[in-house]
Amino acid sequence: MFHIIHKRKLWYIISAAIIIPGLISLFIQGLNLGIDFTGGNITEVKFKKDVTTAQVREVVKEQGLTDKYIQKSTGGVFLIRTEVLTEEENEKMLKALDEELGGMTLLRNNKVGPTIGAELTRQALLALAVASVLMVLYITWRFEFKQGIAAIAAILHDVLVTVGLLSIMQVEINSAFVAAILTIIGYSINDTIVIFDRIRENLALKKGMKIADVINISLWQTMARSINTTGTVLFVLAALYFFGGTTINNFVLALIIGVTSGAYSSIFTASPLWYDMLDKKRRQKAVKPTA
Structure with missing residues (x-):
């Protein structure tokens, strides 16, 4: 000892x-x-098909974006937080999510400052x-x-x-x-x-x-x-x-x-x-x- x-x-x-x-x-x-300190985009979508968090994250990364936070809730609804996006980047991400994951409905899409x-x-x-x-x-x-x-x-x-x-x-x-x-x-x-x-x-x-x-x-x-x-x-x-x-x-x-x-x-x-x-x-x- x-x-x-x-x-x-x-x-x-x-x-x-x-x-x-x-x-x-x-x-x-x-x-x-993270976004809580720096600000960013908050996107809430609902997919028509059953998709996983990993699939959503992969699509977001394919657009050259960094997901800060992705959370799945009931009914196929996902909350996606990313860095601050331009209008072009935002439209590109939404289009990719819609086309690659079988269709979706946009529920919310806001740009926020540091919360x-x-x-x-x-x-x-x-x-x-x-x-x-x-x-x-x-x-x-x-x-x-x-x-x-x-x-x-x-x-x-x-x-x-x-x-x-x-x-x-x-x-x-x-x-x-x-x-x-x-x-x-x-x-x-x-x-x-x-x-x-x-x-x-x-x-x-x-x-x-x-x-x-x-x-x-x-x-x-x-x-x-x-x-x-x-x-x-x-x-x-x-x-x-x-x-x-x-x-x-x-x-x-x-x-x-x-x-x-x-x-x-x-x-x-x-x-x-x-x-x-x-x-x-x-x-x-x-x-x-x-x-």
């Missing part, structure tokens, strides 16, 4: 090796924003800021201030890992992405608090033991719980990703990345950072002022 705290620099290096390429990708190519965009971004950042302050206050009251800072740092780690990897993979970002990020934050902080609670219990039971050893014991005592919980969640998410359809794939992928990162940061980021803050304070106290 290796000592997690003594190897904390290794965990920092692993995190940096994932986060830094993601930040570079964000700076160079940014995020692949969420800057407003949602501001609201999401505000929600994140408020949640962070409240979590720091709660953890300070329940444990101590430095643990609150370490927990927020772990959450920031998870957000950067998730956003960075999605930028590298150029996965489309839509309104569901905000929900995924908030879910990841909730999952990560829950696991971190469980670990901090065990550390607090062991600090009372193992007085006289070095703080690094107490933290290490606490991490190993909660390791099975963290792995089992994360594994159970990932099994469900994997099933949703492979069998839930393309509509929710990007949302589920963000959760898979975030939940995995959350389990990692709760064990290998939050507690080591808290230890480093304590250790720095002890070293500062140990330095005697010169005469």
Whole structure:
């Protein structure tokens, strides 16, 4: 059983090796924003024959267009979201859908601006800021201030890992992405608090033991719980990703990345950072002022 705290620099290096390429990708190519942020065309059609989502997507791609979102509802009705189309591109797509899929009826065809965009971004950042302050206050009251800072740092780690990897993979970002990020934050902080609670219990039971050893014991005592919980969640998410359809794939992928990162940061980021803050304070106290 290796000592997690003594190897904390290794965990920092692993995190940096994932986060830094993601930040570079964000700076160079940014995020692949969906229609909710950039605007586009919304087309609703009803086919005379029974067709599949894959068939509709193939016809759209044959016209040189990128489907942002295709959803099938009852009665052969499809909702198709694409990038902003010219009149010529729009007519070409509708003609192809009609001819290649056995005829259709156009129910709706609108060009929309960003439905969420800057407003949602501001609201999401505000929600994140408020949640962070409240979590720091709660953890300070329940444990101590430095643990609150370490927990927020772990959450920031998870957000950067998730956003960075999605930028590298150029996965489309839509309104569901905000929900995924908030879910990841909730999952990560829950696991971190469980670990901090065990550390607090062991600090009372193992007085006289070095703080690094107490933290290490606490991490190993909660390791099975963290792995089992994360594994159970990932099994469900994997099933949703492979069998839930393309509509929710990007949302589920963000959760898979975030939940995995959350389990990692709760064990290998939050507690080591808290230890480093304590250790720095002890070293500062140990330095005697010169005469």
